Amino acid sequence: MGRPPCCDKANVKKGPWTAEEDAKLLAYTSTHGTGNWTSVPQRAGRLKRCGKSCRLRYTNYLRPNLKHENFTHEEEELIVTLHAMLGSRWSLIANQLPGRTDNDVKNYWNTKLSKKLRQRGIDPITHRPIADLMQSIGTLAIRPPPAAGVAAYLPASPASSAAPPPPCLPVFHDAPYFAALQHQQQQVVTHVDADAPASPDQQHLQLNWSDFLADDAAGAALAGHGADAPAPQAALGQYQEGTAAMTGVGGSRAFGDVDGASGAGVGGADDGAGAASAFIDAILDCDKEMGMDQLIAEMLADPAYYGGGGGSSSLELGWGC
DNA sequence: AAATCGGGCAACCGCGCGCAG
DNA sequence: CCTGCGCGCGGTTGCCCGATT
Incomplete structure:
Protein backbone atom coordinates (compact mmCIF):
# COMPACT_ATOMS: atom_id res chain seq x y z
CA MET A 1 0.00 0.00 0.00
CA GLY A 2 1.73 3.06 -1.21
CA ARG A 3 1.63 6.41 0.34
CA PRO A 4 -1.00 8.77 -1.07
CA PRO A 5 0.25 11.65 -3.17
CA CYS A 6 1.04 14.83 -1.27
CA CYS A 7 -0.72 16.96 -3.85
CA ASP A 8 -3.01 16.81 -6.84
CA LYS A 9 -0.54 15.81 -9.49
CA ALA A 10 -2.95 16.65 -12.29
CA ASN A 11 -2.89 20.33 -11.38
CA VAL A 12 0.78 20.58 -10.54
CA LYS A 13 3.36 22.05 -12.81
CA LYS A 14 6.64 20.25 -13.31
CA GLY A 15 9.91 21.19 -14.85
CA PRO A 16 12.13 24.22 -14.51
CA TRP A 17 11.06 27.08 -12.32
CA THR A 18 10.37 30.47 -13.85
CA ALA A 19 11.62 33.75 -12.44
CA GLU A 20 8.07 34.61 -11.47
CA GLU A 21 7.65 31.43 -9.50
CA ASP A 22 10.97 31.99 -7.81
CA ALA A 23 9.95 35.49 -6.87
CA LYS A 24 6.68 34.32 -5.36
CA LEU A 25 8.32 31.61 -3.35
CA LEU A 26 11.11 33.87 -2.20
CA ALA A 27 8.70 36.60 -1.21
CA TYR A 28 6.67 34.16 0.81
CA THR A 29 9.60 32.51 2.59
CA SER A 30 11.25 35.82 3.35
CA THR A 31 8.17 37.07 5.18
CA HIS A 32 6.76 33.85 6.62
CA GLY A 33 9.80 31.66 6.86
CA THR A 34 9.77 27.98 6.01
CA GLY A 35 7.66 25.19 7.38
CA ASN A 36 4.46 23.41 6.38
CA TRP A 37 5.55 23.20 2.78
CA THR A 38 2.31 21.59 1.68
CA SER A 39 0.49 24.85 2.23
CA VAL A 40 3.20 27.02 0.73
CA PRO A 41 2.07 26.76 -2.92
CA GLN A 42 -1.36 28.17 -2.06
CA ARG A 43 -0.15 30.81 0.35
CA ALA A 44 2.71 31.93 -1.84
CA GLY A 45 0.49 33.25 -4.57
CA ARG A 46 -1.22 30.16 -5.91
CA LEU A 47 1.89 28.49 -7.20
CA LYS A 48 0.97 25.47 -9.28
CA ARG A 49 3.69 23.48 -7.65
CA CYS A 50 3.85 20.61 -5.24
CA GLY A 51 4.92 21.67 -1.76
CA LYS A 52 7.72 19.25 -1.99
CA SER A 53 8.90 20.90 -5.16
CA CYS A 54 8.80 24.28 -3.40
CA ARG A 55 10.92 22.97 -0.58
CA LEU A 56 13.44 21.55 -3.00
CA ARG A 57 13.60 24.72 -5.02
CA TYR A 58 14.09 26.79 -1.90
CA THR A 59 16.69 24.62 -0.22
CA ASN A 60 18.71 23.98 -3.35
CA TYR A 61 18.51 27.32 -5.06
CA LEU A 62 16.69 30.16 -3.35
CA ARG A 63 17.91 29.74 0.21
CA PRO A 64 20.04 32.66 1.42
CA ASN A 65 23.80 32.24 1.80
CA LEU A 66 24.04 29.53 -0.81
CA LYS A 67 27.28 29.40 -2.73
CA HIS A 68 26.88 29.16 -6.47
CA GLU A 69 30.53 29.34 -7.45
CA ASN A 70 32.77 26.39 -8.18
CA PHE A 71 33.94 24.08 -5.47
CA THR A 72 37.34 24.92 -4.08
C1' DA B 1 26.95 24.95 -40.54
C1' DA B 2 24.50 21.07 -38.98
C1' DA B 3 24.21 16.89 -36.40
C1' DT B 4 25.61 14.16 -32.70
C1' DC B 5 27.48 13.25 -28.29
C1' DG B 6 28.43 13.76 -23.58
C1' DG B 7 28.76 16.33 -19.24
C1' DG B 8 26.58 18.99 -15.76
C1' DC B 9 22.87 20.36 -13.18
C1' DA B 10 18.10 21.07 -11.68
C1' DA B 11 14.30 18.69 -10.53
C1' DC B 12 11.56 14.60 -9.60
C1' DC B 13 10.54 10.17 -7.32
C1' DG B 14 10.08 6.93 -3.78
C1' DC B 15 11.16 5.59 0.73
C1' DG B 16 12.04 5.93 5.72
C1' DC B 17 11.54 8.36 9.93
C1' DG B 18 9.31 11.03 13.36
C1' DC B 19 5.43 13.24 15.18
C1' DA B 20 0.68 14.30 16.16
C1' DG B 21 -3.98 12.90 16.58
C1' DC C 1 -0.75 1.43 20.02
C1' DC C 2 -2.10 2.55 15.41
C1' DT C 3 -2.57 5.43 11.51
C1' DG C 4 -1.93 9.34 8.63
C1' DC C 5 0.85 12.99 7.31
C1' DG C 6 4.87 16.06 6.68
C1' DC C 7 9.61 16.32 6.11
C1' DG C 8 14.14 15.03 4.72
C1' DC C 9 17.12 12.12 2.28
C1' DG C 10 19.40 9.46 -1.46
C1' DG C 11 18.88 7.82 -6.05
C1' DT C 12 17.53 8.74 -10.61
C1' DT C 13 15.90 11.19 -14.61
C1' DG C 14 15.67 14.49 -18.14
C1' DC C 15 16.87 18.79 -20.11
C1' DC C 16 20.21 22.18 -21.52
C1' DC C 17 24.36 23.49 -23.46
C1' DG C 18 29.05 23.19 -24.92
C1' DA C 19 32.32 20.22 -27.42
C1' DT C 20 33.28 17.36 -31.12
C1' DT C 21 32.76 15.33 -35.63
Missing part, protein backbone atom coordinates in the same frame (compact mmCIF):
# COMPACT_ATOMS: atom_id res chain seq x y z
CA HIS A 73 40.23 22.53 -3.73
CA GLU A 74 39.67 22.48 0.02
CA GLU A 75 36.02 21.66 -0.43
CA GLU A 76 36.91 18.85 -2.80
CA GLU A 77 39.27 17.30 -0.30
CA LEU A 78 36.75 17.69 2.44
CA ILE A 79 34.07 15.97 0.42
CA VAL A 80 36.32 13.06 -0.40
CA THR A 81 37.40 12.77 3.20
CA LEU A 82 33.87 12.84 4.50
CA HIS A 83 32.65 10.46 1.82
CA ALA A 84 35.28 8.01 2.93
CA MET A 85 34.05 8.37 6.48
CA LEU A 86 30.32 8.56 5.93
CA GLY A 87 29.59 7.16 2.50
CA SER A 88 26.82 8.78 0.52
CA ARG A 89 25.33 10.66 3.44
CA TRP A 90 25.17 13.78 1.36
CA SER A 91 23.26 15.85 3.83
CA LEU A 92 25.81 15.15 6.55
CA ILE A 93 28.62 15.97 4.19
CA ALA A 94 26.90 19.14 3.05
CA ASN A 95 26.49 20.20 6.67
CA GLN A 96 30.25 20.57 6.84
CA LEU A 97 30.33 22.73 3.72
CA PRO A 98 28.75 26.11 4.42
CA GLY A 99 26.65 27.34 1.56
CA ARG A 100 26.51 23.98 -0.18
CA THR A 101 23.48 21.76 -0.45
CA ASP A 102 23.35 18.02 -0.41
CA ASN A 103 22.26 18.12 -4.03
CA ASP A 104 25.28 20.26 -4.90
CA VAL A 105 27.63 17.88 -3.19
CA LYS A 106 25.97 14.82 -4.64
CA ASN A 107 26.07 16.18 -8.17
CA TYR A 108 29.65 17.31 -7.80
CA TRP A 109 30.65 13.94 -6.52
CA ASN A 110 28.88 12.08 -9.29
CA THR A 111 30.12 14.28 -12.10
CA LYS A 112 33.60 15.27 -10.99
CA LEU A 113 35.07 13.76 -7.89
CA SER A 114 34.29 10.13 -8.56
CA LYS A 115 35.92 10.49 -11.94
CA LYS A 116 38.97 12.11 -10.44
CA LEU A 117 39.32 9.25 -8.04
CA ARG A 118 39.01 6.71 -10.81
CA GLN A 119 41.61 8.53 -12.82
CA ARG A 120 43.91 8.17 -9.87
CA GLY A 121 43.19 4.48 -9.75
CA ILE A 122 40.97 4.70 -6.71
CA ASP A 123 37.59 3.09 -6.48
CA PRO A 124 35.19 5.91 -5.47
CA ILE A 125 32.93 3.52 -3.64
CA THR A 126 35.40 1.75 -1.42
CA HIS A 127 38.13 4.40 -1.59
CA ARG A 128 40.63 1.68 -2.24
CA PRO A 129 43.00 1.26 -5.16
CA ILE A 130 41.17 -0.38 -8.00
CA ALA A 131 44.10 -2.64 -8.71
CA ASP A 132 44.03 -3.87 -5.16
CA LEU A 133 40.31 -4.48 -5.34
CA MET A 134 40.73 -6.54 -8.46
CA GLN A 135 43.43 -8.55 -6.79
CA SER A 136 41.35 -9.07 -3.70
CA ILE A 137 38.18 -10.14 -5.44
CA GLY A 138 39.44 -13.62 -5.92
CA THR A 139 40.63 -14.06 -2.37
CA LEU A 140 38.13 -12.27 -0.19
CA ALA A 141 34.46 -12.92 0.15
CA ILE A 142 33.81 -10.16 2.63
CA ARG A 143 33.80 -6.57 1.48
CA PRO A 144 33.16 -3.50 3.54
CA PRO A 145 30.99 -0.65 2.48
CA PRO A 146 32.46 2.74 1.77
CA ALA A 147 33.23 3.83 5.24
CA ALA A 148 36.39 3.92 7.25
CA GLY A 149 38.97 6.17 8.74
CA VAL A 150 40.55 9.12 7.13
CA ALA A 151 43.86 7.72 8.10
CA ALA A 152 43.88 5.30 5.24
CA TYR A 153 44.40 8.13 2.80
CA LEU A 154 47.87 8.75 4.03
CA PRO A 155 50.47 8.57 1.34
CA ALA A 156 53.44 6.34 1.86
CA SER A 157 55.66 9.38 1.84
CA PRO A 158 54.60 12.84 2.80
CA ALA A 159 52.79 14.66 0.06
CA SER A 160 54.85 13.12 -2.67
CA SER A 161 53.32 13.60 -6.06
CA ALA A 162 55.39 10.70 -7.35
CA ALA A 163 54.05 8.36 -4.73
CA PRO A 164 51.72 5.57 -5.76
CA PRO A 165 48.04 6.05 -5.10
CA PRO A 166 47.28 6.14 -1.39
CA PRO A 167 46.27 2.86 0.13
CA CYS A 168 42.85 4.26 0.93
CA LEU A 169 40.41 2.40 3.04
CA PRO A 170 41.30 -0.93 4.48
CA VAL A 171 39.29 -4.02 3.95
CA PHE A 172 38.11 -5.92 6.97
CA HIS A 173 40.09 -9.04 7.57
CA ASP A 174 42.65 -7.93 5.05
CA ALA A 175 45.56 -8.59 7.30
CA PRO A 176 48.34 -7.50 4.97
CA TYR A 177 46.56 -4.23 4.48
CA PHE A 178 46.27 -3.50 8.12
CA ALA A 179 49.79 -4.57 8.78
CA ALA A 180 51.05 -2.16 6.18
CA LEU A 181 48.83 0.66 7.31
CA GLN A 182 48.93 0.29 11.01
CA HIS A 183 51.84 2.59 11.55
CA GLN A 184 50.40 5.29 9.33
CA GLN A 185 47.03 5.08 10.97
CA GLN A 186 48.55 5.35 14.38
CA GLN A 187 50.30 8.50 13.27
CA VAL A 188 47.08 10.13 12.26
CA VAL A 189 45.16 8.92 15.23
CA THR A 190 47.82 10.20 17.52
CA HIS A 191 47.48 13.49 15.80
CA VAL A 192 43.76 13.46 16.29
CA ASP A 193 44.17 12.57 19.92
CA ALA A 194 46.57 15.38 20.46
CA ASP A 195 44.76 18.08 18.61
CA ALA A 196 41.08 17.25 18.66
CA PRO A 197 39.05 19.48 20.92
CA ALA A 198 39.00 17.71 24.23
CA SER A 199 35.74 17.96 26.01
CA PRO A 200 35.23 15.87 29.11
CA ASP A 201 32.54 13.88 27.36
CA GLN A 202 34.71 12.90 24.50
CA GLN A 203 37.36 11.43 26.68
CA HIS A 204 35.31 8.43 27.61
CA LEU A 205 33.54 8.02 24.34
CA GLN A 206 35.01 5.32 22.24
CA LEU A 207 34.21 3.78 18.90
CA ASN A 208 36.11 0.85 17.56
CA TRP A 209 35.91 -0.75 14.19
CA SER A 210 36.37 -4.09 15.80
CA ASP A 211 33.19 -3.52 17.76
CA PHE A 212 31.20 -3.61 14.58
CA LEU A 213 32.49 -6.85 13.24
CA ALA A 214 30.20 -9.46 14.62
CA ASP A 215 31.87 -12.41 13.03
CA ASP A 216 34.85 -12.93 15.25
CA ALA A 217 34.26 -13.29 18.91
CA ALA A 218 37.95 -13.69 19.57
CA GLY A 219 38.51 -10.28 18.15
CA ALA A 220 36.36 -8.78 20.83
CA ALA A 221 38.44 -10.27 23.56
CA LEU A 222 41.64 -9.16 21.92
CA ALA A 223 40.26 -5.72 21.36
CA GLY A 224 39.69 -5.51 25.06
CA HIS A 225 36.20 -4.09 25.02
CA GLY A 226 33.67 -6.01 26.98
CA ALA A 227 30.01 -5.36 27.31
CA ASP A 228 30.79 -3.13 30.25
CA ALA A 229 32.66 -0.68 28.14
CA PRO A 230 31.64 2.90 28.70
CA ALA A 231 28.77 3.93 26.55
CA PRO A 232 28.02 5.57 24.29
CA GLN A 233 31.33 5.30 22.58
CA ALA A 234 32.62 7.67 20.01
CA ALA A 235 35.87 9.44 19.55
CA LEU A 236 37.93 9.60 16.46
CA GLY A 237 40.97 9.13 18.56
CA GLN A 238 39.94 5.61 19.34
CA TYR A 239 40.25 4.57 15.73
CA GLN A 240 43.81 3.73 16.58
CA GLU A 241 42.83 1.11 19.05
CA GLY A 242 40.24 -0.34 16.74
CA THR A 243 42.43 -0.58 13.72
CA ALA A 244 45.29 -2.01 15.67
CA ALA A 245 43.04 -4.62 17.17
CA MET A 246 41.81 -5.55 13.74
CA THR A 247 45.24 -6.22 12.42
CA GLY A 248 45.14 -9.83 11.57
CA VAL A 249 42.44 -10.77 14.00
CA GLY A 250 39.30 -9.21 12.71
CA GLY A 251 36.56 -7.75 14.80
CA SER A 252 34.17 -8.79 17.35
CA ARG A 253 30.90 -8.15 19.05
CA ALA A 254 27.51 -7.10 17.90
CA PHE A 255 26.77 -3.47 17.41
CA GLY A 256 23.98 -3.50 19.93
CA ASP A 257 26.53 -3.40 22.70
CA VAL A 258 27.96 -0.16 21.60
CA ASP A 259 25.27 1.92 23.13
CA GLY A 260 25.23 -0.15 26.24
CA ALA A 261 22.17 -2.14 25.30
CA SER A 262 22.21 -5.79 24.50
CA GLY A 263 20.73 -5.43 21.09
CA ALA A 264 20.72 -8.01 18.39
CA GLY A 265 23.80 -7.96 16.26
CA VAL A 266 23.65 -6.57 12.82
CA GLY A 267 25.51 -9.15 10.96
CA GLY A 268 26.71 -12.60 10.54
CA ALA A 269 29.93 -13.90 9.15
CA ASP A 270 29.26 -12.36 5.79
CA ASP A 271 27.79 -9.13 6.95
CA GLY A 272 30.64 -6.73 6.67
CA ALA A 273 28.34 -4.16 5.16
CA GLY A 274 25.97 -4.31 8.08
CA ALA A 275 28.82 -4.01 10.50
CA ALA A 276 30.19 -0.90 8.93
CA SER A 277 26.75 0.55 8.50
CA ALA A 278 26.19 0.03 12.19
CA PHE A 279 29.45 1.77 12.82
CA ILE A 280 28.23 4.79 10.93
CA ASP A 281 24.92 4.68 12.71
CA ALA A 282 26.73 4.64 16.00
CA ILE A 283 28.67 7.69 14.94
CA LEU A 284 25.43 9.42 14.14
CA ASP A 285 23.89 8.40 17.43
CA CYS A 286 26.85 9.81 19.22
CA ASP A 287 26.61 12.92 17.10
CA LYS A 288 23.34 13.66 18.71
CA GLU A 289 24.57 13.03 22.19
CA MET A 290 27.76 15.01 22.07
CA GLY A 291 27.31 17.48 19.27
CA MET A 292 29.66 15.61 16.99
CA ASP A 293 28.71 17.85 14.11
CA GLN A 294 30.44 20.62 15.91
CA LEU A 295 33.39 18.42 16.73
CA ILE A 296 33.79 17.35 13.13
CA ALA A 297 33.54 20.94 12.04
CA GLU A 298 36.25 21.91 14.47
CA MET A 299 38.47 19.04 13.42
CA LEU A 300 38.03 19.84 9.80
CA ALA A 301 38.76 23.47 10.50
CA ASP A 302 42.26 22.26 11.27
CA PRO A 303 43.82 21.95 7.83
CA ALA A 304 46.13 19.21 9.03
CA TYR A 305 43.20 16.82 9.03
CA TYR A 306 42.64 16.99 5.35
CA GLY A 307 45.88 18.06 3.86
CA GLY A 308 46.01 21.78 4.13
CA GLY A 309 48.60 21.79 6.85
CA GLY A 310 51.29 19.69 5.31
CA GLY A 311 53.41 17.34 7.32
CA SER A 312 53.46 13.59 7.47
CA SER A 313 50.10 13.22 9.12
CA SER A 314 48.18 15.37 6.72
CA LEU A 315 45.93 14.16 4.01
CA GLU A 316 47.12 14.99 0.55
CA LEU A 317 45.03 13.94 -2.37
CA GLY A 318 47.09 15.58 -5.03
CA TRP A 319 44.33 16.66 -7.34
CA GLY A 320 46.86 18.38 -9.52
CA CYS A 321 47.57 15.31 -11.57
